[in-house]
Amino acid sequence: MSKTQSKFAFTMRRLGHFLVLLLRKKKSAFGLAIIILFAVVAIEAPLLTPYNSLGEDQKERFFPLAVGSAAPTWLRYLPTWLGGNPDLSENLVITKNSGLPKLVEEGGEWNITTEGEGVSHETCEDVGFWSAPPGFRTYSENGSLEIKFDRESGIAYNQSKVFLYHEFYYPFTGFLGRFIGNIELFVNGSTTHGKLDVPITVTVYLGHLDGKLWKVWPCPNEAGWSNAPIGFALDEYRQPWGIDRPESGLAGAPPFGDYGWIISRSSTASVASHIDSESSSLVNNKTEFRAGRYPQRVIFSTPGMYVYGVEITFLDQKSPDKQVETSVFIDDFGLLLQGTSFGLLGTDHHGRSLFAQLIYGTRISLYLGLLVAVFSVVIGLAVGLAAGYLGKFADELLMRITDVLLVLPGLPLLIVLVAVLGASIENLIILLGVLGWMGFARMIRSTVLSIKERPFVEAAKAVGAGPLHIIINHVLPSVMSLTYVSLATAVPGAITAEASLAWLGFYDPLRMSWGRMLNGVFEANAITNWWWVVPPGLAISLISVAFILLGFALDEVLNPKLRLRR
Amino acid sequence: MGLRMYIGKRLVYSVFLILVIVMLNFAIFKMMPGDPTAFLMQPWSKESPESRRAHQEQIRDMWGLNETFWVQLVKYSRNLLTFQFGDAFINRKPISETLASRLPYTLVLLGLSTIIAIIIGVLWGITVIQKRGSIFDSASVVSSLFLGALPTFWLGLVLLLFFYGQLHWFPNAGAFPREWAGNWPVPSTLNLQSSGSQLNIVYSFSSEGFFTLIGGYLSHVFLPLLTLTIFFYGGWLLLTRATMLETITDDYILTARAKGLTEKDVLLKHALKNASLPLITAAALNFAFILTGAIITETVFTYPGVGTWIWEAIQFLDFPVLMAVFYISSIAVVIANIIADLIYGLVDPRIKYG
Numbered sequence: 073m074s075k076t077q078s079k080f081a082f083t084m085r086r087l088g089h090f091l092v093l094l095l096r097k098k099k100s101a102f103g104l105a106i107i108i109l110f111a112v113v114a115i116e117a118p119l120l121t122p123y124n125s126l127g128e129d130q131k132e133r134f135f136p137l138a139v140g141s142a143a144p145t146w147l148r149y150l151p152t153w154l155g156g157n158p159d160l161s162e163n164l165v166i167t168k169n170s171g172l173p174k175l176v177e178e179g180g181e182w183n184i185t186t187e188g189e190g191v192s193h194e195t196c197e198d199v200g201f202w203s204a205p206p207g208f209r210t211y212s213e214n215g216s217l218e219i220k221f222d223r224e225s226g227i228a229y230n231q232s233k234v235f236l237y238h239e240f241y242y243p244f245t246g247f248l249g250r251f252i253g254n255i256e257l258f259v260n261g262s263t264t265h266g267k268l269d270v271p272i273t274v275t276v277y278l279g280h281l282d283g284k285l286w287k288v289w290p291c292p293n294e295a296g297w298s299n300a301p302i303g304f305a306l307d308e309y310r311q312p313w314g315i316d317r318p319e320s321g322l323a324g325a326p327p328f329g330d331y332g333w334i335i336s337r338s339s340t341a342s343v344a345s346h347i348d349s350e351s352s353s354l355v356n357n358k359t360e361f362r363a364g365r366y367p368q369r370v371i372f373s374t375p376g377m378y379v380y381g382v383e384i385t386f387l388d389q390k391s392p393d394k395q396v397e398t399s400v401f402i403d404d405f406g407l408l409l410q411g412t413s414f415g416l417l418g419t420d421h422h423g424r425s426l427f428a429q430l431i432y433g434t435r436i437s438l439y440l441g442l443l444v445a446v447f448s449v450v451i452g453l454a455v456g457l458a459a460g461y462l463g464k465f466a467d468e469l470l471m472r473i474t475d476v477l478l479v480l481p482g483l484p485l486l487i488v489l490v491a492v493l494g495a496s497i498e499n500l501i502i503l504l505g506v507l508g509w510m511g512f513a514r515m516i517r518s519t520v521l522s523i524k525e526r527p528f529v530e531a532a533k534a535v536g537a538g539p540l541h542i543i544i545n546h547v548l549p550s551v552m553s554l555t556y557v558s559l560a561t562a563v564p565g566a567i568t569a570e571a572s573l574a575w576l577g578f579y580d581p582l583r584m585s586w587g588r589m590l591n592g593v594f595e596a597n598a599i600t601n602w603w604w605v606v607p608p609g610l611a612i613s614l615i616s617v618a619f620i621l622l623g624f625a626l627d628e629v630l631n632p633k634l635r636l637r638r
Numbered sequence: 639m640g641l642r643m644y645i646g647k648r649l650v651y652s653v654f655l656i657l658v659i660v661m662l663n664f665a666i667f668k669m670m671p672g673d674p675t676a677f678l679m680q681p682w683s684k685e686s687p688e689s690r691r692a693h694q695e696q697i698r699d700m701w702g703l704n705e706t707f708w709v710q711l712v713k714y715s716r717n718l719l720t721f722q723f724g725d726a727f728i729n730r731k732p733i734s735e736t737l738a739s740r741l742p743y744t745l746v747l748l749g750l751s752t753i754i755a756i757i758i759g760v761l762w763g764i765t766v767i768q769k770r771g772s773i774f775d776s777a778s779v780v781s782s783l784f785l786g787a788l789p790t791f792w793l794g795l796v797l798l799l800f801f802y803g804q805l806h807w808f809p810n811a812g813a814f815p816r817e818w819a820g821n822w823p824v825p826s827t828l829n830l831q832s833s834g835s836q837l838n839i840v841y842s843f844s845s846e847g848f849f850t851l852i853g854g855y856l857s858h859v860f861l862p863l864l865t866l867t868i869f870f871y872g873g874w875l876l877l878t879r880a881t882m883l884e885t886i887t888d889d890y891i892l893t894a895r896a897k898g899l900t901e902k903d904v905l906l907k908h909a910l911k912n913a914s915l916p917l918i919t920a921a922a923l924n925f926a927f928i929l930t931g932a933i934i935t936e937t938v939f940t941y942p943g944v945g946t947w948i949w950e951a952i953q954f955l956d957f958p959v960l961m962a963v964f965y966i967s968s969i970a971v972v973i974a975n976i977i978a979d980l981i982y983g984l985v986d987p988r989i990k991y992g
Contacts, residue, residue: 476658479971481930484964487952491960492670568789572934575791577952590792594938599795599810600803609792616787 093629100625106618114434125432125584127424136423138163138414139249141596144603145413159246161411166240172215173405181238188232193219196401208254208406216403221270221386225395229388237381248372250410253347261398269396273385276347281377288347380407417603421596430607433586437567440501444566445559447505456516457543461524478510495578504566512558516551523550553630560623564616571612586612641983648979652972659968660715663961723962728954733962743813744943747859748932751866752924759874764905767882782872794865794938801861808861811940815854823850862939877920881913915985922981925974929967
């Protein structure tokens with residue numbers, strides 16, 4: 073066996089003995105267990121939660137997972153005297169595939185009824201957007217449903233109606249948090265003087281099957297949509313209710329001739345085809361929702377069968393001697409219901425998963441805590457060794473700097489510096505590292521002062537070793553035990569400092585830490601949501617205590633003499 | 639070296655420290671990104687770039703930003719040393735004025751909580767010492783360690799959640815009931831009464847108004863006080879326990895016990911007296927945190943002290959306020975250090991100066 077190999081084997085054996093010694097102590101076993109648990113959580117975070125702590129989906133678009141400040145789902149099953157609330161509702165995916173509205177007879181989920189003559193329907197090419205609206209599931213089934221009105225010349229004009237709907241069961245006794253629907257339409261047909269021969273009206277309904285059907289789109293205050301028959305004219309496409317011509321930069325606009333318009337999601341009126349219970353046009357819709365400011369509460373009041381559908385009316389008014397036709401292509405038609413409860417820990421005020429924030433916060437806390445500990449220990453070690461061993465002028469200078477830094481009040485200085493430099497995590501790591509080494513440096517210096525006088529240092533000097541050699545090979549190994557202890561005990565301070573600064577409003581806008589979660593509690597005025605308040609603080613305390621206990625145990629194991637003297 | 643020499647040396651060192659703190663403040667101010675006059679310029683105003691530049695130059699002149707580095711440094715130091723911090727960005731009021739109005743709240747809160755924490759911590763520490771090695775001992779130590787490791791604002795939030803959110807026992811914000819605005823209870827009045835040729839000043843004290851006032855304040859200050867006390871007492875417990883442990887194993891304690899003194903006398907008159915020196919110095923050093931110790935706690939309860947002021951300043955990035963608070967709290971630390979040194983020199987006859 074070569075020398076390095078035996079040396080390695082010896083080191084490993086020593087490490088093994090040390091670990092056994094450490095694990096025999098209750099304190100360190102407990103501390104290590106908690107630290108390892110948090111480390112595993114930090115590393116395996118993506119396995120534990122599918123959601124992003126900042127509420128972004130895979131394409132980094134923000135999308136609320138549930139209504140803001142939602143409660144945890146399990147509160148539904150808790151008895152009320154324990155704080156449970158059986159009236160909470162959960163998220164429901166009503167339409168499984170919003171890409172192509174597939175009819176029931178084709179294995180889909182949409183029913184269709186027609187009234188009047190001349191209406192036919194068939195599956196057609198995709199007309200919607202390439203990307204589904206955030207939160208909607210669109211699988212590979214691309215395509216759209218074409219509903220065509222066709223009248224031969226010589227037949228009297230008529231009005232025809234088509235109702236495309238989906239029935240679903242709403243099982244909750246409590247009201248809904250929010251509903252989000254989407255529809256994308258493409259209209260094409262024969263024209264005279266740039267106007268459609270057969271104008272259409274479109275209305276999306278939502279409501280209880282036995283009760284009232286509420287118009288949820290378009291809203292009456294979106295000018296002219298609900299009452300007047302609309303002739304789509306070329307000069308009208310710019311109007312704010314959002315009809316875009318296909319050539320206006322829409323990806324995937326189909327090659328359907330010159331007279332098509334897509335009523336789009338991304339048009340000038342941002343909610344033109346996005347049906348949202350929180351959109352101002354719906355909330356302020358006085359004619360429909362006089363009862364309250366919350367359409368979702370008005371519509372979903374009792375459990376039962378509900379219906380969601382679109383009604384298209386073809387208003388044929390042309391003289392019978394012309395053959396007329398109008399096609400409506402329906403795409404990305406779907407509905408999401410968001411409950412008042414979500415997941416394991418509910419959501420914050422922006423509808424982001426609190427559980428994901430807690431899980432991913434572990435990463436930031438460990439990253440920051442460990443790096444700060446390493447930083448401050450390295451600086452402290454360098455200063456302490458230099459001051460202690462070199463002595464004289466270097467000692468005086470370094471110790472005076474240490475004294476000054478020790479006197480400065482930590483939190484106000486941090487606040488001022490972070491305000492000037494910005495509150496990114498990296499800045500914080502550097503600042504906390506630079507401001508956290510003084511006590512340790514003093515300790516190292518005093519130890520070095522006594523080690524310096526020991527015979528083995530004198531012997532090394534006599535052989536002709538330089539100061540650098542002596543510091544690295546003879547002095548440093550003697551202070552390593554102190555260093556390990558300090559590494560462990562420096563972590564909790566850093567984590568708490570970050571949390572305090574985040575609480576005060578200095579947080580990294582690109583990362584969600586535990587401190588920022590608690591800042592959100594204050595921002596949202598959600599002090600009574602204990603499932604939001606308790607977990608992050610508990611996590612901070614647990615990890616702090618774990619490191620403190622580990623530090624104590626290390627101290628006891630590594631410095632038995634020191635322990636006795638205290 | 640005598641006591642006088644020692645004090646003199648500490649004072650000189652303190653003056654040096656204060657100068658360093660002033661320099662540091664200046665350095666941070668110089669480090670700030672961007673032009674300090676920029677926030678006064680309105681980018682949407684219609685004035686021409688030339689006149690805007692002239693306008694800006696005028697402000698820079700007024701604020702002395704066009705002076706040389708050294709002149710700026712001297713002027714800045716002079717202003718800091720005379721506590722002229724200028725105006726806050728938020729309300730354009732002198733910072734020292736706001737500080738003076740905010741300070742009493744913080745001082746009362748921190749003073750009260752420190753005193754209560756010391757009493758509880760020391761008494762608890764003495765009790766623990768009597769039963770050292772027992773489960774009570776280790777439970778006390780672990781619990782004070784745990785409570786000291788909690789983030790203060792979270793402790794405050796949890797107390798708020800429980801006492802305000804669940805039980806509705808205490809209010810959640812402010813220092814006095816909100817409905818008092820414009821209609822404050824009057825604890826005492828001064829009246830001028832003329833009786834014949836004489837003018838009397840009549841002082842009348844209304845106990846009802848007094849107790850309403852105190853009660854209103856106490857109900858608001860209770861939760862922050864509780865938070866800070868929970869946070870502070872553990873340190874005192876541990877310190878008392880550690881120093882008492884050191885003295886209680888000494889020979890003179892054995893002698894005292896052998897003399898037949900009661901355990902109470904042994905503990906309080908012999909052990910505690912000799913262990914009190916580190917406690918007194920620690921109490922003196924606590925003055926250092928009189929300003930900054932409650933920043934976080936105050937923000938949780940929107941208590942109108944210095945902490946909440948800092949919080950408001952942070953939301954607007956009001957640099958002058960932040961720097962003034964930093965400066966003042968640094969000065970507090972320096973003063974606390976001097977006091978601790980003096981007490982050390984005066985109380986302990988064994989100390990050698992040098």
